[in-house]
Amino acid sequence: MLQEIKDYLKITWEDEDAGIQKIIDRGKNYFNDLTGVELNFDENNQAKTLLLDYCRYAYNNALEYFEDNFQKEILRLQLKEAVKDNEDKV
Numbered sequence: 001m002l003q004e005i006k007d008y009l010k011i012t013w014e015d016e017d018a019g020i021q022k023i024i025d026r027g028k029n030y031f032n033d034l035t036g037v038e039l040n041f042d043e044n045n046q047a048k049t050l051l052l053d054y055c056r057y058a059y060n061n062a063l064e065y066f067e068d069n070f071q072k073e074i075l076r077l078q079l080k081e082a083v084k085d086n087e088d089k090v
Contacts, residue, residue, distance in 0.1 A: 001041065001051075008052045009059055020059065027054040034074060035081040046077050 002021055011020070031039055031047055039047045050073055057066040067074065
């Protein structure tokens, strides 16, 4: 996932790998908390796309704008995961 995020952010150097990995980990925790489930970011394209953009905003010190700009996409992911979780329980 680290290399994919670096490619998305167009980062070719390795100096910031540890910091970027921390951003990725925070983003994964953020989306897992929002959805209430453990997301698989490698298989869930919607979650992966949101994580890529979360990392972009965090890397550029603009995280305070992320929720406002991706409100619809976040809600869509929450609803999708809630329905899937409910179907698994039935």
